[in-house]
Amino acid sequence: MTQQETSDVLRNARRIVVKVGSSLVTNDGRGLDEQAIGEWCRQMAQLAEGSPEAGLNGRREVIMVSSGAVAEGMKRLGWAKRPREINELQAAAAVGQMGLAQMYETKLREHGLRSAQVLLTHADLADRERYLNARSTLLTLLQHQVLPVINENDTVVNDEIKFGDNDTLGALVANLVEADLLVILTDQKGLYTADPRQNPNAEFVHEGRAGDRALELMAGGAGSSIGKGGMLTKIVAARRAAGSGASTVIAWGREPDALLRLARGERIGTLLVAPTQKTQARKQWMADHLQLRGALSVDTGAAAKLRGEGKSLLPVGMTAIEGVFSRGDVVAIRDEAGAEIARGLANYSSAEARLLCRKPSSQIEALLGYMAEPEMVHRDNLVLSR
Numbered sequence: 001m002t003q004q005e006t007s008d009v010l011r012n013a014r015r016i017v018v019k020v021g022s023s024l025v026t027n028d029g030r031g032l033d034e035q036a037i038g039e040w041c042r043q044m045a046q047l048a049e050g051s052p053e054a055g056l057n058g059r060r061e062v063i064m065v066s067s068g069a070v071a072e073g074m075k076r077l078g079w080a081k082r083p084r085e086i087n088e089l090q091a092a093a094a095v096g097q098m099g100l101a102q103m104y105e106t107k108l109r110e111h112g113l114r115s116a117q118v119l120l121t122h123a124d125l126a127d128r129e130r131y132l133n134a135r136s137t138l139l140t141l142l143q144h145q146v147l148p149v150i151n152e153n154d155t156v157v158n159d160e161i162k163f164g165d166n167d168t169l170g171a172l173v174a175n176l177v178e179a180d181l182l183v184i185l186t187d188q189k190g191l192y193t194a195d196p197r198q199n200p201n202a203e204f205v206h207e208g209r210a211g212d213r214a215l216e217l218m219a220g221g222a223g224s225s226i227g228k229g230g231m232l233t234k235i236v237a238a239r240r241a242a243g244s245g246a247s248t249v250i251a252w253g254r255e256p257d258a259l260l261r262l263a264r265g266e267r268i269g270t271l272l273v274a275p276t277q278k279t280q281a282r283k284q285w286m287a288d289h290l291q292l293r294g295a296l297s298v299d300t301g302a303a304a305k306l307r308g309e310g311k312s313l314l315p316v317g318m319t320a321i322e323g324v325f326s327r328g329d330v331v332a333i334r335d336e337a338g339a340e341i342a343r344g345l346a347n348y349s350s351a352e353a354r355l356l357c358r359k360p361s362s363q364i365e366a367l368l369g370y371m372a373e374p375e376m377v378h379r380d381n382l383v384l385s386r
């Protein structure tokens with residue numbers, strides 16, 4: 001890519017997931033690094049504002065994925081060594097998460113930004129229904145200009161805590177909200193050809209293609225006893241993030257104004273560019289991963305809105321439901337002649353959809369006793385067929 005193109009990837013990123021690792025957040029286990037957290041919060045607040053005075057071309061939506069609960073919990077409990085027992089790790093995470101949430105809340109509020117704590121497990125993102133719920137909660141928070149601060153829900157996972165690194169979580173969150181950019185802040189300037197702690201001759205890698213297996217061979221495990229992932233999980237995270245079209249930057253968390261400079265298009269850290277665009281990636285994902293569970297027939301008006309105007313499918317446009325499906329399943333959408341016009345993720349199950357056929361969205365709550373979303377299939381979860 002030319003310098004201009006890489007700089008455009010960064011400057012045009014509107015939705016950004018920022019991940020910070022334990023060693024940075026807790027100052028290598030010494031305790032929450034108030035100053036560093038304050039700096040990221042100040043920058044994220046400026047990104048959310050997008051003011052031209054800060055050299056930014058418009059608002060960014062930012063989501064934070066922060067590690068550090070176990071390390072901070074250990075510090076608070078006075079444990080010098082990372083425990084082996086899962087229940088002790090979980091107890092430490094529960095203690096430390098209080099400190100993390102409190103620190104982010106305080107620092108973001110100082111900069112006029114509201115925050116929300118979201119604790120997720122891998123299982124939440126593997127389950128279609130919970131995946132959709134998590135997605136719509138995060139998107140709603142962003143709409144209301146609230147900055148979500150995410151961590152793994154360490155106290156309820158069992159084996160995950162042993163392998164659970166937040167690089168993977170950051171990538172899954174980037175997939176979940178279809179972010180444009182994943183920024184992984186760590187204790188190195190980026191990726192080197194070998195672990196710089198082991199090999200002083202290692203060379204810096206400025207740019208690569210996310211998903212390039214050669215990069216994985218350069219990356220080693222965690223260099224400190226605090227972090228879990230090391231560089232390999234960051235490279236794999238970049239590959240995953242690219243699955244939904246997000247590029248990844250791995251940069252040094254103490255680099256002054258790193259987040260702002262990236263958003264202005266400055267090339268710092270290692271940029272791993274996603275080879276496919278967001279919409280293309282979404283189509284690919286729907287085509288590759290999901291089985292069709294049913295079909296919705298729609299009237300001419302709804303078909304025209306979907307095809308011509310790129311709108312969502314509302315229940316009022318549905319005329320018939322086929323198959324048995326749950327919320328989050330992929331369904332085909334057919335026109336009156338029976339031709340498939342699109343595929344998408346259903347917001348309501350087949351039984352609910354049958355009750356909602358031809359009904360205005362204002363009646364959803366009265367008909368079902370609750371309302372998930374006003375749309376049957378949201379346009380962000382919908383891919384038009386050729």
Ligand SMILES: Nc1ncnc2c1ncn2[C@@H]1O[C@H](COP(=O)(O)OP(=O)(O)O)[C@@H](O)[C@H]1O
Pocket residue numbers: 020021022023024185186187188190191192193194195196197218219220221222223224226227228229230231232
């Ligand atoms: N090729 C590499 N380039 C840079 N760092 C590497 C590489 N291979 C291994 N590492 C190690 O990965 C560490 C960062 O991972 P980790 O300790 O898990 O940090 P974090 O807590 O930020 O996730 C670095 O300190 C470094 O020692």
Ligand SMILES: N[C@@H](CCC(=O)OP(=O)(O)O)C(=O)O
Pocket residue numbers: 020021022023066067068069070071093151152154164165166167226227228229230
């Ligand atoms: N959820 C864990 C994070 C796991 C972990 O160590 O991640 P990382 O430091 O990002 O490699 C915690 O908050 O302690």
